[in-house]
Amino acid sequence: xxxxxxxxxxxxxxxxxxxxxxxxxxxxxxxxxxxxxxxxxxxxxxxxxxxxxxxxxxxxxxxxxxxxxxxxxxxxxxxxxxxxxxxxxxxxxxxxxxxxxxxxxxxxxxxxxxxxxxxxxxxxxxxxxxxxxxxxxxxxxxxxxxxxxxxxxxxxxxxxxxxxxxxxxxxxxxxxxxxxxxxxxxxxxxxxxxxxxxxxxxxxxxxxxxxxxxxxxxxxxxxxxxxxxxxxxxxxxxxxxxxxxxxxxxxxxxxxxxxxxxxxxxxxxxxxxxxxxxxxxxxxxxxxxxxxxxxxxxxxxxxxxxxxxxxxxxxxxxxxxxxxxxxxxxxxxxxxxxxxxxxxxxxxxxxx
Amino acid sequence: xxxxxxxxxxxxxxxxxxxxxxxxxxxxxxxxxxxxxxxxxxxxxxxxxxxxxxxxxxxxxxxxxxxxxxxxxxxxxxxxxxxxxxxxxxxxxxxxxxxxxxxxxxxxxxxxxxxxxxxxxxxxxxxxxxxxxxxxxxxxxxxxxxxxxxxxxxxxxxxxxxxxxxxxxxxxxxxxxxxxxxxxxxxxxxxxxxxxxxxxxxxxxxxxxxxxxxxxxxxxxxxxxxxxxxxxxxxxxxxxxxxxxxxxxxxxxxxxxxxxxxxxxxxxxxxxxxxxxxxxxxxxxxxxxxxxxxxxxxxxxxxxxxxxxxxxxxxxxxxxxxxxxxxxxxxxxxxxxxxxxxxxxxxxxxxx
Numbered sequence: 001x002x003x004x005x006x007x008x009x010x011x012x013x014x015x016x017x018x019x020x021x022x023x024x025x026x027x028x029x030x031x032x033x034x035x036x037x038x039x040x041x042x043x044x045x046x047x048x049x050x051x052x053x054x055x056x057x058x059x060x061x062x063x064x065x066x067x068x069x070x071x072x073x074x075x076x077x078x079x080x081x082x083x084x085x086x087x088x089x090x091x092x093x094x095x096x097x098x099x100x101x102x103x104x105x106x107x108x109x110x111x112x113x114x115x116x117x118x119x120x121x122x123x124x125x126x127x128x129x130x131x132x133x134x135x136x137x138x139x140x141x142x143x144x145x146x147x148x149x150x151x152x153x154x155x156x157x158x159x160x161x162x163x164x165x166x167x168x169x170x171x172x173x174x175x176x177x178x179x180x181x182x183x184x185x186x187x188x189x190x191x192x193x194x195x196x197x198x199x200x201x202x203x204x205x206x207x208x209x210x211x212x213x214x215x216x217x218x219x220x221x222x223x224x225x226x227x228x229x230x231x232x233x234x235x236x237x238x239x240x241x242x243x244x245x246x247x248x249x250x251x252x253x254x255x256x257x258x259x260x261x262x263x264x265x266x267x268x269x270x271x272x273x274x275x276x277x278x279x280x281x282x283x284x285x286x287x288x289x290x291x292x293x294x295x296x297x298x299x300x301x302x303x304x305x306x307x308x309x310x311x312x313x314x315x316x317x318x319x320x321x322x323x324x325x326x327x328x329x330x331x332x333x334x335x336x337x338x339x340x341x342x343x344x345x346x347x348x349x350x351x352x
Numbered sequence: 353x354x355x356x357x358x359x360x361x362x363x364x365x366x367x368x369x370x371x372x373x374x375x376x377x378x379x380x381x382x383x384x385x386x387x388x389x390x391x392x393x394x395x396x397x398x399x400x401x402x403x404x405x406x407x408x409x410x411x412x413x414x415x416x417x418x419x420x421x422x423x424x425x426x427x428x429x430x431x432x433x434x435x436x437x438x439x440x441x442x443x444x445x446x447x448x449x450x451x452x453x454x455x456x457x458x459x460x461x462x463x464x465x466x467x468x469x470x471x472x473x474x475x476x477x478x479x480x481x482x483x484x485x486x487x488x489x490x491x492x493x494x495x496x497x498x499x500x501x502x503x504x505x506x507x508x509x510x511x512x513x514x515x516x517x518x519x520x521x522x523x524x525x526x527x528x529x530x531x532x533x534x535x536x537x538x539x540x541x542x543x544x545x546x547x548x549x550x551x552x553x554x555x556x557x558x559x560x561x562x563x564x565x566x567x568x569x570x571x572x573x574x575x576x577x578x579x580x581x582x583x584x585x586x587x588x589x590x591x592x593x594x595x596x597x598x599x600x601x602x603x604x605x606x607x608x609x610x611x612x613x614x615x616x617x618x619x620x621x622x623x624x625x626x627x628x629x630x631x632x633x634x635x636x637x638x639x640x641x642x643x644x645x646x647x648x649x650x651x652x653x654x655x656x657x658x659x660x661x662x663x664x665x666x667x668x669x670x671x672x673x674x675x676x677x678x679x680x681x682x683x684x685x686x687x688x689x690x691x692x693x694x695x696x697x698x699x700x701x702x703x704x
Contacts (some may be wrong), residue, residue: 001586002579004529004553014589017412028408037404046599051398052389054603055565056380084436087592095472099358104649120447147356182357201356216598227354234353237366238472240439247569247599251406257353305453305585337680 158290
């Protein structure tokens with residue numbers, strides 16, 4: 001920290017993203033990317049003609065893109081807004097709906113950015129511990145007097161909450177916004193989008209980084225009642241009005257329009273996940289019931305940190321969190337069948 | 353505003369970007385875009401192969417891009433960081449170097465986002481009035497006890513500060529960061545990059561939106577001593593680690609590497625600007641000595657708001673700010689020669 005850095009943020013701990021080696025030398029199973037390229041329409045959409053138009057600003061309202069997302073989810077455009085990845089969208093929601101008097105409530109084991117954002121925004125965290133088996137204790141979610149973050153499926157556990165439980169949370173916190181972070185919902189979870197018309201306090205946040213193979217394009221979106229969406233846009237236009245670039249808008253539209261490809265990719269990932277989970281169980285691994293595009297696995301023989309390092313030596317990157325209740329687990333992205341077979345072979349060689 | 357929106361930001365006034373009609377029906381001279389397409393290398397860089405890699409995250413460190421920028425400006429990579437447009441980079445600097453006790457000092461007439469960002473971040477504004485002729489009163493810039501924003505050239509006036517004055521500001525505020533926003537410097541201004549090695553409190557912020565024809569790709573960058581850059585990165589990694597997408601990284605590298613194209617485009621814009629300025633003066637317009645890619649012009653015959661509307665009726669969009677000291681002026685982007693000839697013809701027809 002330089003002597004000029006604001007003292008108000010001296011305790012800020014930035015988020016550490018998963019390793020992103022740029023030379024493709026690893027089998028990358030550490031940042032929950034899709035193993036499939038974007039939909040064929042994305043390649044068509046990013047044409048030379050469109051690249052040559054980059055001298056013009058993007059549409060700050062991202063009208064065509066929000067319309068495409070709204071159409072896909074059976075919503076009206078004013079129920080949708082977009083951002084530079086769901087990270088930015090989630091940050092906007094925290095900035096809009098939390099403050100020093102309105103904490104953010106979230107699980108003790110979940111996406112690490114929530115804590116960092118609260119620290120940056122001077123928003124208190126209300127931590128709701130998961131049970132010993134990593135499942136959510138819904139009894140904790142009543143009358144929180146806080147903005148509520150429900151990560152569904154949760155990360156890095158992959159465990160889902162049924163829609164009935166989400167409804168309970170919405171009803172138990174009628175005077176606070178409930179954000180459902182559905183980054184991983186498309187691989188077998190139940191989306192809360194269907195509840196938007198009935199709950200004015202519901203915001204659903206999704207991303208194109210996982211199920212739509214666009215991690216490198218950065219596109220996330222929020223869906224909810226038009227008033228909440230207008231609130232988020234108020235933050236967006238006070239921060240960076242042109243937050244989504246031209247080519248990402250085009251990629252997002254093309255990805256939304258190819259439902260068959262989306263279903264094929266997410267279905268293949270889910271099938272691979274379930275096959276690998278069964279094999280790992282047979283090998284003696286402990287697993288949660290992940291409905292996401294990753295597995296949350298514990299070897300009965302090799303500690304998590306050691307197994308992470310040994311896999312890396314073998315050219316396979318997975319994610320290890322050196323934190324209480326997580327240190328013996330690995331979060332393993334579900335890649336292609338070939339990648340997962342290489343993982344299984346490596347684990348067997350290591351005696352895991 | 354919904355009933356859920358934080359009361360702490362109830363006074364927030366979002367920035368209003370210039371009109372961005374999406375149907376290309378206007379001659380667009382209102383948002384200071386380049387009239388030229390991106391460098392030919394940009395089209396090559398955004399290949400089908402690269403688009404098909406969008407399923408992978410971008411490099412959070414943007415290593416190749418920061419290296420290309422550093423090389424272009426004779427710096428080391430650790431003296432550079434990048435963001436989703438210079439709007440994001442500037443916001444990061446405000447978040448890093450301002451707080452309730454450390455105001456931001458800036459001109460009364462300048463880029464409108466500074467005020468919005470201060471309001472969002474609860475940072476006091478220390479307003480430094482321009483002189484009657486819109487020039488900077490450098491006597492006001494001594495011992496400010498504030499983070500200082502110098503917009504050079506200023507917008508919407510286009511007026512430059514010489515480097516000697518920038519050095520005076522740096523020396524007069526040794527315990528505060530001085531941010532030089534050089535969004536428009538490449539059309540005839542003098543960059544403060546050459547001062548970076550000598551002043552630890554200097555940050556230079558530039559953008560690829562104007563002089564590098566990449567407004568729609570969203571890419572801005574900050575240059576300064578490695579400690580300040582690390583401070584900015586601390587904010588970036590606490591907000592949105594993957595803030596610059598894959599294709600924008602590639603576009604930025606290609607743009608940085610084509611110096612000839614950069615010089616040809618910026619030279620052509622400057623020549624057109626000076627030609628049109630001379631013609632407008634002959635027609636009786638009052639003009640500042642703009643070194644940017646826009647003119648700041650006042651008709652002696654037609655009030656600013658009326659002239660803006662009449663030009664729009666004729667299919668030409670310029671920017672009008674309905675604010676004190678600006679209401680009779682138009683900010684006119686310097687487009688292609690053909691676009692500017694159409695503008696001049698329209699102004700003559702209107703009797704302006």
